Amino acid sequence: MTSFQSTLGDEPGIAEELAKGQREISIAEFFEKNKHMLGFDSGARGLVTAVKEAVDNALDATEEAGIQPDIYVEIAEAGDYYRLVIEDNGPGITKEQVPKVFGKLLYGSRFHAREQSRGQQGIGISAAVLYSQLTSGKPAKVTSRTQGSEDAEYFELVINTDQNEPEIRTEKTTSWDRPHGTRIELEMEANMRARQQLHDYILHTAVVNPHARIELREPGLDEPMKFERATDQLPKQTKEIRPHPHGVELGTLLKMLAATESYSVSGFLQEEFTRVGAKTSDKIHDAFRDRHFGREMTWRTPDATEADELVAVVEDAVANKGKEATAAFADELVDIVVGKDRIAHGELVTIVENVAETVGEETDTSFGETVRENVVEALWPVLTDDREGDVYAIVDDVTTTQKDDAGKVSMARSIATQFAETTGPADRATRDDVAEFVAWAAERTKEREDETYGETAQENVADAIWSRMRTVSDEVPKVREIADDRDVARDLLDAMRQTDILAPPTDCLSPISADLVEAGLKKEFDADFYAAATRDAEVHGGDPFIVEAGIAYGGELRSEGKIDLLRFANRVPLVYQQGACTITHVVKDIGWRNYGLDQPGGSGMPNGPAVLMVHVASTNVPFTSESKDALADVPAIQDEVELAIREAARELKSYLSKRRSLQKRRKKQDVLGRILPQMATKLSEVTGRPEPNIDGALGRIMNNLTVERAVEDGEVTLTVKNYSNTNESPDITDIVSAEPAGLDGEATVVDLDGEWFVKWNPEVSSGETATLTYSVAQDASFDINVDGVETEKLTVNV
Numbered sequence: 001m002t003s004f005q006s007t008l009g010d011e012p013g014i015a016e017e018l019a020k021g022q023r024e025i026s027i028a029e030f031f032e033k034n035k036h037m038l039g040f041d042s043g044a045r046g047l048v049t050a051v052k053e054a055v056d057n058a059l060d061a062t063e064e065a066g067i068q069p070d071i072y073v074e075i076a077e078a079g080d081y082y083r084l085v086i087e088d089n090g091p092g093i094t095k096e097q098v099p100k101v102f103g104k105l106l107y108g109s110r111f112h113a114r115e116q117s118r119g120q121q122g123i124g125i126s127a128a129v130l131y132s133q134l135t136s137g138k139p140a141k142v143t144s145r146t147q148g149s150e151d152a153e154y155f156e157l158v159i160n161t162d163q164n165e166p167e168i169r170t171e172k173t174t175s176w177d178r179p180h181g182t183r184i185e186l187e188m189e190a191n192m193r194a195r196q197q198l199h200d201y202i203l204h205t206a207v208v209n210p211h212a213r214i215e216l217r218e219p220g221l222d223e224p225m226k227f228e229r230a231t232d233q234l235p236k237q238t239k240e241i242r243p244h245p246h247g248v249e250l251g252t253l254l255k256m257l258a259a260t261e262s263y264s265v266s267g268f269l270q271e272e273f274t275r276v277g278a279k280t281s282d283k284i285h286d287a288f289r290d291r292h293f294g295r296e297m298t299w300r301t302p303d304a305t306e307a308d309e310l311v312a313v314v315e316d317a318v319a320n321k322g323k324e325a326t327a328a329f330a331d332e333l334v335d336i337v338v339g340k341d342r343i344a345h346g347e348l349v350t351i352v353e354n355v356a357e358t359v360g361e362e363t364d365t366s367f368g369e370t371v372r373e374n375v376v377e378a379l380w381p382v383l384t385d386d387r388e389g390d391v392y393a394i395v396d397d398v399t400t401t402q403k404d405d406a407g408k409v410s411m412a413r414s415i416a417t418q419f420a421e422t423t424g425p426a427d428r429a430t431r432d433d434v435a436e437f438v439a440w441a442a443e444r445t446k447e448r449e450d451e452t453y454g455e456t457a458q459e460n461v462a463d464a465i466w467s468r469m470r471t472v473s474d475e476v477p478k479v480r481e482i483a484d485d486r487d488v489a490r491d492l493l494d495a496m497r498q499t500d501i502l503a504p505p506t507d508c509l510s511p512i513s514a515d516l517v518e519a520g521l522k523k524e525f526d527a528d529f530y531a532a533a534t535r536d537a538e539v540h541g542g543d544p545f546i547v548e549a550g551i552a553y554g555g556e557l558r559s560e561g562k563i564d565l566l567r568f569a570n571r572v573p574l575v576y577q578q579g580a581c582t583i584t585h586v587v588k589d590i591g592w593r594n595y596g597l598d599q600p601g602g603s604g605m606p607n608g609p610a611v612l613m614v615h616v617a618s619t620n621v622p623f624t625s626e627s628k629d630a631l632a633d634v635p636a637i638q639d640e641v642e643l644a645i646r647e648a649a650r651e652l653k654s655y656l657s658k659r660r661s662l663q664k665r666r667k668k669q670d671v672l673g674r675i676l677p678q679m680a681t682k683l684s685e686v687t688g689r690p691e692p693n694i695d696g697a698l699g700r701i702m703n704n705l706t707v708e709r710a711v712e713d714g715e716v717t718l719t720v721k722n723y724s725n726t727n728e729s730p731d732i733t734d735i736v737s738a739e740p741a742g743l744d745g746e747a748t749v750v751d752l753d754g755e756w757f758v759k760w761n762p763e764v765s766s767g768e769t770a771t772l773t774y775s776v777a778q779d780a781s782f783d784i785n786v787d788g789v790e791t792e793k794l795t796v797n798v
């Protein structure tokens with residue numbers, strides 16, 4: 001309770017008293033107090049966040065300029081503080097921009113751009129400056145040299161938090177040995193307790209940015225950590241896209257309507273949005289008309305037998321025209337009307353106009369506006385005199401046979417009455433109106449007939465009526481009018497959302513690609529197996545996104561404990577708040593036992609020697625907070641993350657099951673290799689005969705591919721027998737110490753310093769045998785090498 005509350009009501013002027021304490025808060029002041037929101041909650045974390053913001057900017061800037069990034073990060077102890085230096089070889093920042101970029105929060109080039117970039121908000125680096133000045137009291141030191149300029153500009157600056165404006169302490173021109181780029185130096189209260197997170201960030205950045213070279217120096221490291229480039233290929237340049245009609249909110253639409261130079265809605269839609277051409281614009285117009293003006297109900301037309309009656313009505317309504325002309329007009333009009341199945345008011349108006357024109361010309365008579373209006377006014381009641389019967393047929397059509405006829409009649413009567421009494425002369429209603437008519441009719445029917453039309457039955461009736469109603473051709477209001485009326489703007493927004501529109505283009509995105517995901521993992525993790533998957537683009541809230549996943553397994557990866565999960569958004573590693581991230585949620589929900597990984601209890605993070613990486617690239621990554629640590633649980637993104645992981649995991653599964661079967665085979669082979677000679681000896685002892693030759697037995701029993709060499713009088717025969725159930729094509733190299741001769745065409749010979757390499761690559765189908773013969777000098781020695789067949793499936797007897 002505030003001190004004012006106890007006296008509230010007794011004293012005058014309390015509001016004035018309170019007003020004295022109220023003042024504007026600058027964004028810089030706000031974040032000064034709430035630095036945790038930006039990832040600066042402690043000295044340890046602050047250091048990691050500052051490095052991350054500067055390195056992300058360096059990567060964004062170099063890529064935008066088409067430069068291969070060369071980034072230098074240095075952390076050093078400086079008295080009571082830590083000094084952080086980050087240098088890049090980017091395009092540099094102009095002299096005019098430096099103070100704002102580093103000395104003003106919410107200033108940046110990416111906030112309004114629909115294009116994939118690491119930076120989004122224009123807060124990152126100025127927040128690091130703010131944290132530094134807050135904890136050390138020292139200004140940020142920035143050097144920047146733009147491409148092509150002789151000198152560099154040097155600034156020392158702080159942020160004036162009251163005004164959220166830069167305050168320049170020093171500004172001078174200086175020389176710098178880098179031809180272009182930016183260097184920022186910050187001093188801050190910090191510690192190295194988050195060393196692991198820092199290393200993870202740098203290492204993981206190197207994994208997903210194989211085109212970058214990064215060097216890190218820090219206290220306690222004798223040698224700098226260097227991450228070399230694995231590819232010269234820069235990520236694909238992205239293109240900025242306009243917003244997608246499915247992605248804007250009402251406030252944004254109103255702003256866009258107010259700012260556009262287009263006069264018509266059609267021009268506005270096609271100019272300001274992506275994927276809207278003339279056809280889509282027309283569809284949106286119609287959807288807008290349906291919402292804004294409502295549709296007109298069409299009614300069954302009378303059949304030809306009633307034509308005379310209609311003609312009489314028309315003739316009656318046309319006064320003071322010649323008899324023949326009137327008859328021609330009435331006949332022509334009625335002919336068209338009865339020739340149609342159903343008719344709406346607007347349609348009748350158009351038909352009357354057309355007939356008035358044509359018959360008017362033919363008979364040299366003028367059927368003016370008043371006549372036309374009179375005709376419509378006279379004819380429409382006749383055409384709609386059985387609304388109830390018409391609606392009954394519709395209700396009957398979509399209602400289950402169990403419903404009573406009396407109920408249907410009651411529904412039809414009530415709905416028809418609503419049309420007759422509430423929709424004006426043109427029988428116009430919106431979809432919501434129709435739903436209301438039906439709901440009201442259902443209520444009345446329940447009362448009158450004790451027949452229930454539930455939600456689904458009502459929905460079916462309303463849908464059936466709506467589908468018989470016709471979009472009107474009234475002119476859509478102009479942009480200015482819509483901009484001034486939020487209800488009309490809402491109709492336009494709903495129409496945009498409801499219209500099927502092609503997904504946004506994806507050239508605004510730059511996924512890493514499955515090949516480079518694998519290359520990145522190979523570069524930094526020594527494993528036995530790698531797999532990667534890149535999904536096609538999808539859309540959430542109008543922003544396109546692409547999900548990629550990669551898995552490394554076995555080898556030198558840590559085998560005890562949980563797998564390592566690497567999360568990335570727009571190529572930036574997310575090192576904090578793993579538990580709050582949607583990627584983690586998805587990983588934990590997957591049944592990893594199906595893919596061959598250990599998962600205690602069947603859910604949660606799996607165990608094993610594996611690294612799983614997931615990358616989400618989007619023009620608008622939905623983070624859970626400004627510190628950009630975790631992705632929010634957006635269902636469309638969750639689905640794609642799951643599909644990408646499962647795609648890569650399926651490859652892991654087949655690798656693991658193959659590996660397991662090979663392991664089994666090896667075990668069996670080991671046992672047989674030990675037992676077979678013992679059995680041969682035993683057999684010989686029992687039978688008193690010489691030991692049987694068991695050379696080929698192991699291969700036969702194991703269903704292996706066997707390779708044998710027999711040499712007799714300098715004639716060499718290599719025999720390959722395939723006991724397995726798959727076709728094989730082994731690469732066989734027989735290395736001979738004397739020159740071989742008499743080889744047939746299948747093999748090649750290479751002479752290497754007195755050794756001859758006989759190379760042979762036979763195709764051996766399952767159950768088949770292949771042989772190669774050649775001759776050599778009698779005293780030749782041999783050595784054989786067989787590739788292309790797993791060792792577990794191979795028996796070499798030479």
Ligand SMILES: Nc1ncnc2c1ncn2[C@@H]1O[C@H](COP(=O)(O)OP(=O)(O)OP(=O)(O)O)[C@@H](O)[C@H]1O
Pocket residue numbers: 053057058061088090091092093101107108109110111118119120121122123124125126127182
């Ligand atoms: N090293 C750099 N080289 C060139 N331009 C830079 C560099 N660092 C920052 N900029 C420019 O300064 C702007 C502001 O950077 P800042 O880190 O504050 O925000 P951001 O990267 O746009 O977004 P976020 O707050 O999400 O990180 C960037 O948008 C970019 O235009």
